[in-house]
Amino acid sequence: AQSVSQHNHHVILSEAASLELGCNYSYGGTVNLFxxxxxxGQHLQLLLKYFSGDPLVKGIKGFxxxxxxxxxxxxLRKPSVQWSDTAEYFCALKDGNNRLAFGKGNQVVVIP
Amino acid sequence: EADIYQTPRYLVIGTGKKITLECSQTMGHDKMYWYQQDPGMELHLIHYSYGVNSTEKGDLSSESTVSRIRTEHFPLTLESARPSHTSQYLCASSEWGNQETQYFGPGTRLLVL
Incomplete structure (x- = not known):
């Protein structure tokens, strides 16, 4: 079965610092990653996705x-975070059966 | 912005009550999903549907049931709520395609006393 690992559940950093969140997966087949x-207070929104092609994917809000x-x-990376980037970030993998597996998430707090 | 709606957003209810969590989407997506998420944990798929009259159980066993009578509507029902059902329930939808992407609703936070 597929699985997704996200480490460092809580991340606290100052504005303008760089952010990198790790995501590792376990799956032997073709993967789509999100x-x-x-x-x-808001719903889950898509930041970016990878299906094929260029392995460096650019998403919304500079991610x-x-x-x-x-x-x-x-x-996931962002070179310079803002206070508005305070959020929870989830990595997800879609397997060959179109099922999504999520990691546990990273709670990111950006201090102004 | 995805057009997927869930009601209620918050629900506090007593043990033994029957509840229905509503999910609607206006995008005409054939596929719909229900996830359960506890604080600090990953989302777990509990039900999904590939179209009208199609419902399947997901990866996480759940005592809830779902129905899909209309494309846009995918309600989840608990016949007799228990404290162990306390959680956040997220609805999502997607359309068929090579680059299929799921879009999520705002979620329902359920507290069973």
Whole structure:
């Protein structure tokens, strides 16, 4: 069965700092990968997704993620965070049966 | 912005009550999903549907049931709520395609006393 691991559940950083959230998956087949974000009081929103092609994917609000197949990773990055990036971030994997498996999420707090 | 709605947003109810959580989407998506999420934990798929009159159980066993009589509507029902059902329930939908992406509703936070 597929699984998704996200480490460092709570991340606290200052504005303008760089952010990197790790995502590792376990699945032997072709994967589609997603990062979702949930701002306080709002619903889950899609940040970015990878299906094929360029392994460096750019998403909304200055986020990007890199798919490294050899490392089974899909880490999320933003070079300079803002207070408004305070949110919970979820990595997800879609397998060959179109089922989504989610990681436990990273709670990110940006201090002004 | 995805057009998927859930009601109620918050529900506090006593043990033994029957409840129905509503989910509607206006995007014409064939596929709909229900996830359960406890604080600090990952989302777990509990039900999904690939179209009208299609319902399947997900990865996490749940005492809830679902129905799909109309494309846009995918309600979840608990016949007799228990404290162990306290959780957040998220509804999602997607359309068929190579780059299929799920869009989520705002969720229902359920507290069973």
């Amino acid at each position: 990062w979702y974000v949930q701002y306080p 990007e993620a890199e798919f490294i197949k050899s490392k089974f990773s899909f880490n």
